Structures are given as C-alpha cells and as structure tokens.
Amino acid sequence: MPASSQPVVVIAGLSHSYGSGATRRQVLFDLDLTILPGEVVFLMGPSGCGKTTVLTLVGGLRSVQQGSVRIAGRELLGADEAGLIANRRNCGFIFQSHNLHRSLTALENVRMGLEAQGRGLPADADERCRRILAVVGLEDHATKRQDQLSGGQRQRVAIARALVSEPTLVLADEPTAALDRQTGHDVVALMRRVARERGATVLMVTHDNRVFDLADRILEMEDGRIVGSRQGDSPVPHAGAGHRLEYTT
Numbered sequence: 062m063p064a065s066s067q068p069v070v071v072i073a074g075l076s077h078s079y080g081s082g083a084t085r086r087q088v089l090f091d092l093d094l095t096i097l098p099g100e101v102v103f104l105m106g107p108s109g110c111g112k113t114t115v116l117t118l119v120g121g122l123r124s125v126q127q128g129s130v131r132i133a134g135r136e137l138l139g140a141d142e143a144g145l146i147a148n149r150r151n152c153g154f155i156f157q158s159h160n161l162h163r164s165l166t167a168l169e170n171v172r173m174g175l176e177a178q179g180r181g182l183p184a185d186a187d188e189r190c191r192r193i194l195a196v197v198g199l200e201d202h203a204t205k206r207q208d209q210l211s212g213g214q215r216q217r218v219a220i221a222r223a224l225v226s227e228p229t230l231v232l233a234d235e236p237t238a239a240l241d242r243q244t245g246h247d248v249v250a251l252m253r254r255v256a257r258e259r260g261a262t263v264l265m266v267t268h269d270n271r272v273f274d275l276a277d278r279i280l281e282m283e284d285g286r287i288v289g290s291r292q293g294d295s296p297v298p299h300a301g302a303g304h305r306l307e308y309t310t
C-alpha cells in the first residue's frame with residue numbers, strides 16, 4: 062500500500078472506563094474504526110454515548126486503557142507522556158468554545174498553534190499565520206482581539222490556529238454549538254476546505270444535522286458503541302458482528 066493511503070486512524074477493540082472500584086463505569090465497548098487520509102468523518106450520537114471520550118483518546122489527551130489506537134502509525138496503547146505529547150503535536154484541536162486567548166490578537170492566537178509544536182517558532186511564523194488568516198477570510202482582522210470578533214470569526218481563528226502547523230489529523234468537538242445555522246455551516250465548510258487543501262484528515266463530533274452534507278462519512282454511536290455508518294444521504298448498513306466497522310467509499 063503506498064504511504065499516502067495508509068490509514069491515519071486505526072482503532073481496534075477500544076474499551077474505556079471512568080472511575081475505579083464500585084464507581085467504575087465502562088463507557089466505550091470494543092470499538093473498531095479506520096479512517097483514511099483526507100477523509101472527513103463525523104461522529105454523532107446522543108449525549109453521553111462516548112463521542113468526546115473517543116476524540117480525547119485519539120488526540121492523546123487521555124491514556125488508552127484497552128485496545129489499540131494507532132494514529133499516523135503511532136501506537137497510543139502503552140504510550141508514555143512523551144508519546145502522547147508527540148501525538149498531540151500531530152493533531153489540530155478545535156473545541157466547542159473557540160478557546161482563544163482573550164488578551165491576544167487573532168494573529169497571536171494563531172501563532173500559538175505553531176508555538177504548541179515545541180520546536181521553536183519558524184523564521185516565517187508570522188507570514189504563515191497571516192497566510193492562513195487570509196485563507197479563513199480574516200486577513201483584515203489579524204490585530205483584533207476576541208471581543209472585537211463575532212462568534213463565527215472566533216471559530217475561524219480557531220480553525221486557523223488548529224491548521225497552521227499542518228497537522229495530520231484535525232479533531233473537532235462540536236465546533237458549531239455556539240453558532241447560528243448559516244455561520245455553523247460556513248465554519249465547517251471552511252474547516253473541510255482548508256483541511257482538504259492541506260491534506261489533513263478530520264474527525265468531528267457533532268449533534269448538528271445542519272452540516273451533514275459536509276461529511277464524507279457519518280458514524281452513529283450509542284451507549285459506547287459504533288452502531289452505524291453512512292455516507293452522504295445514502296445509508297450504508299453497518300457491517301459485521303461485534304460492532305466492527307468496515308471502511309466503505
């Protein structure tokens with residue numbers, strides 16, 4: 062298989078529990094999932110079904126307890142802190158609330174996306190930040206702070222920050238939750254376009270059925286299991302026993 066078609070995400074038999082002893086509660090059950098380079102995959106399902114837990118495990122924001130999680134060839138089961146950090150540097154994160162630093166300008170917030178790489182700032186850092194701000198349509202807003210930007214503009218800064226370091230994988234958790242219909246659609250369409258242009262893969266948690274048309278594949282979760290997978294508007298029956306998920310194009 063050529064390197065470029067190697068899956069970016071390969072999850073096999075992933076289970077996860079919170080708490081210990083009498084309060085221990087299993088929230089993920091034997092999940093399998095493969096995501097190919099450049100795919101835009103949405104993870105849907107009712108509140109509490111485990112979507113964010115999957116995202117945080119894939120991002121290396123918490124340790125894998127059971128099962129295999131390979132991100133761009135790196136196994137996260139048994140990874141030490143350095144391994145988790147290395148994985149985080151390969152990922153761009155976009156959260157429900159944009160998490161911009163209040164006292165920094167848009168440009169400075171985007172620059173944090175490069176600083177988080179831990180390799181020191183490249184010589185062309187500001188130019189790269191300005192370029193990606195232009196890509197998200199904010200070239201004239203580089204010196205504005207959070208309170209001078211609308212909700213949609215803040216999320217566009219967050220997209221620029223997540224993508225400026227050219228991550229392999231973009232992980233987005235409900236990025237449209239605080240936005241109106243049109244702005245939410247525009248923001249996800251933009252994220253998809255910028256990710257595509259930069260060859261990034263996207264895994265996005267969403268409840269928002271207004272953006273379904275932007276997914277290559279939509280996964281349905283229920284009670285800690287992936288129970289269905291479909292593409293566009295044409296339902297693809299979920300294949301295999303034990304909630305095994307087949308990749309389909």
Ligand SMILES: Nc1ncnc2c1ncn2[C@@H]1O[C@H](COP(=O)(O)OP(=O)(O)OP(=O)(O)O)[C@@H](O)[C@H]1O
Nearest residue numbers: 079080088106107108109110111112113114115266
């Ligand atoms: N740090 C934690 N400690 C204990 N339980 C947790 C923790 N984080 C999540 N949970 C529980 O694990 C289950 C799955 O949570 P998770 O946040 O992954 O679900 P979700 O599908 O993303 O929900 P939502 O759509 O409401 O964000 C829920 O029952 C939640 O209460």
